[in-house]
Structures are given as structure tokens and as C-alpha cells.
Amino acid sequence: MTTRHYSPADRLLMSVDNALRTVFGRPQTTERPNPAAHLPEADLGEQERRHVARLMRINHTGEVCAQALYQGQALTARLPETRRRLERSALEENDHLAWCEARIDELGDRKSLLNPLFYAGSFAMGAAAGLAGDRWSLGFVVETERQVEDHLDEHLAQVPERDERTRAVLEQMKVDEIHHAQVARAAGGAELPAPVRLAMRLVSKVMTRSVYWV
Numbered sequence: 785m786t787t788r789h790y791s792p793a794d795r796l797l798m799s800v801d802n803a804l805r806t807v808f809g810r811p812q813t814t815e816r817p818n819p820a821a822h823l824p825e826a827d828l829g830e831q832e833r834r835h836v837a838r839l840m841r842i843n844h845t846g847e848v849c850a851q852a853l854y855q856g857q858a859l860t861a862r863l864p865e866t867r868r869r870l871e872r873s874a875l876e877e878n879d880h881l882a883w884c885e886a887r888i889d890e891l892g893d894r895k896s897l898l899n900p901l902f903y904a905g906s907f908a909m910g911a912a913a914g915l916a917g918d919r920w921s922l923g924f925v926v927e928t929e930r931q932v933e934d935h936l937d938e939h940l941a942q943v944p945e946r947d948e949r950t951r952a953v954l955e956q957m958k959v960d961e962i963h964h965a966q967v968a969r970a971a972g973g974a975e976l977p978a979p980v981r982l983a984m985r986l987v988s989k990v991m992t993r994s995v996y997w998v
């Protein structure tokens with residue numbers, strides 16, 4: 785792989801392009817296949833289907849936020865190595881984004897209308913974490929991924945066992961998020977202060993509560 789050097793203006797344009805693709809278009813993904821690809825569709829009741837679809841809408845918005853956090857951090861990260869790692873994780877988050885969107889479509893539901901808002905807020909938080917320095921920026925990734933892991937467990941507990949297609953996506957996402965946290969910790973991520981961790985949990989509660997309905 786070759787390393788290219790971009791000016792700050794290039795990076796800004798790339799950020800705008802990423803934002804538009806994430807919220808309105810088809811983001812660039814890795815070659816990994818959808819984990820649900822060869823699994824049978826379950827016969828879900830109307831209420832179950834709607835509930836699972838709304839959970840997947842929350843997960844989709846979570847991935848929009850993850851994408852924005854990573855892009856915001858990659859813009860401000862000081863060390864090229866840190867930036868490269870964050871950009872790579874962001875690409876893997878795009879797989880999650882595509883898999884969640886595919887599942888929402890299959891369940892006959894729609895993405896959240898609030899996605900542009902959450903993208904903007906998360907991008908700003910990511911950029912702020914990046915400005916605080918790579919140690920904190922990576923610590924922010926560690927904590928975000930840890931919280932996403934907990935949240936995926938909560939969803940897995942609510943998705944019926946026979947809905948293998950949804951479960952396969954959530955389970956692969958969980959494996960990836962654990963890996964992202966490990967990468968960020970190994971790269972020197974610091975443990976965030978408890979009040980910051982609590983604030984992050986509150987923000988994520990606001991997101992999950994609103995996106996279930998809107």
C-alpha cells in the first residue's frame with residue numbers, strides 16, 4: 785500500500801465527501817461478505833419484525849456516529865500512524881453501516897431521519913477528541929467501542945433466536961468492535977476520566993431513545 789500526503793484542504797474536502805456518502809449514499813466498504821448472506825429468513829410476527837427493525841435502525845445510526853467519530857479524529861490526529869489506524873477502523877465501520885442498512889431494508893423499515901444531526905454532533909466530538917491529543921483520541925475510541933459492545937449485547941438479548949440474519953450481523957459487529965478497542969488500546973489509548981465516560985453514556989441514551997421512534 786502506498787502512503788499519500790494530503791493537504792488540510794484536501795482532508796476537509798474528503799471529510800465532506802465522507803459525510804455525504806455516510807448519510808445519503810453508499811459508503812466505501814471492505815471486501816468482507818455480509819455475515820447474513822447465506823442464512824434463511826425467519827418468520828417474524830408483525831410486532832417482532834417492527835421491534836427488530838427499530839433496533840437495527842438504532843444500530844445503523846450508531847454506525848453513522850462511529851463513522852463520524854473516526855473521520856473527525858482522523859482529521860486532527862497528530863501522528864500519521866494513528867491517523868492510518870483510525871481510517872482503517874472507519875472503513876470497517878462502513879461494513880457495519882452497509883449490513884445494518886441491508887437488514888433494515890429486508891425488514892421493510894427505514895433509516896433514522898436524525899442521521900445528519902448525529903453525524904454532525906459525532907464529527908465535532910471526534911475532532912475535539914483528536915485535538916486533545918492522540919492518547920485521548922485513542923482512549924475515546926476504546927471507550928466508544930466498549931460501550932457499543934455492551935449495547936450490542938443488549939440488542940442480542942432482544943432479537944429472537946430464530947432471527948439468524950439479524951443475529952449474524954450483530955455478532956460479527958461485536959467481534960469487530962472488540963478488535964477496534966484492542967487496536968486503539970495497544971496504540972496507546974488512555975483510560976478516560978469517569979465523568980467523561982458517564983457523559984458519553986448519556987449521549988448514547990439520548991440517541992437510542994430518539995432513533996427508536998424517529
Ligand SMILES: [Fe+2]
Nearest residue numbers: 847850877880
Ligand atoms: Fe461498528
Ligand SMILES: [Fe+2]
Nearest residue numbers: 929960961964
Ligand atoms: Fe468499531
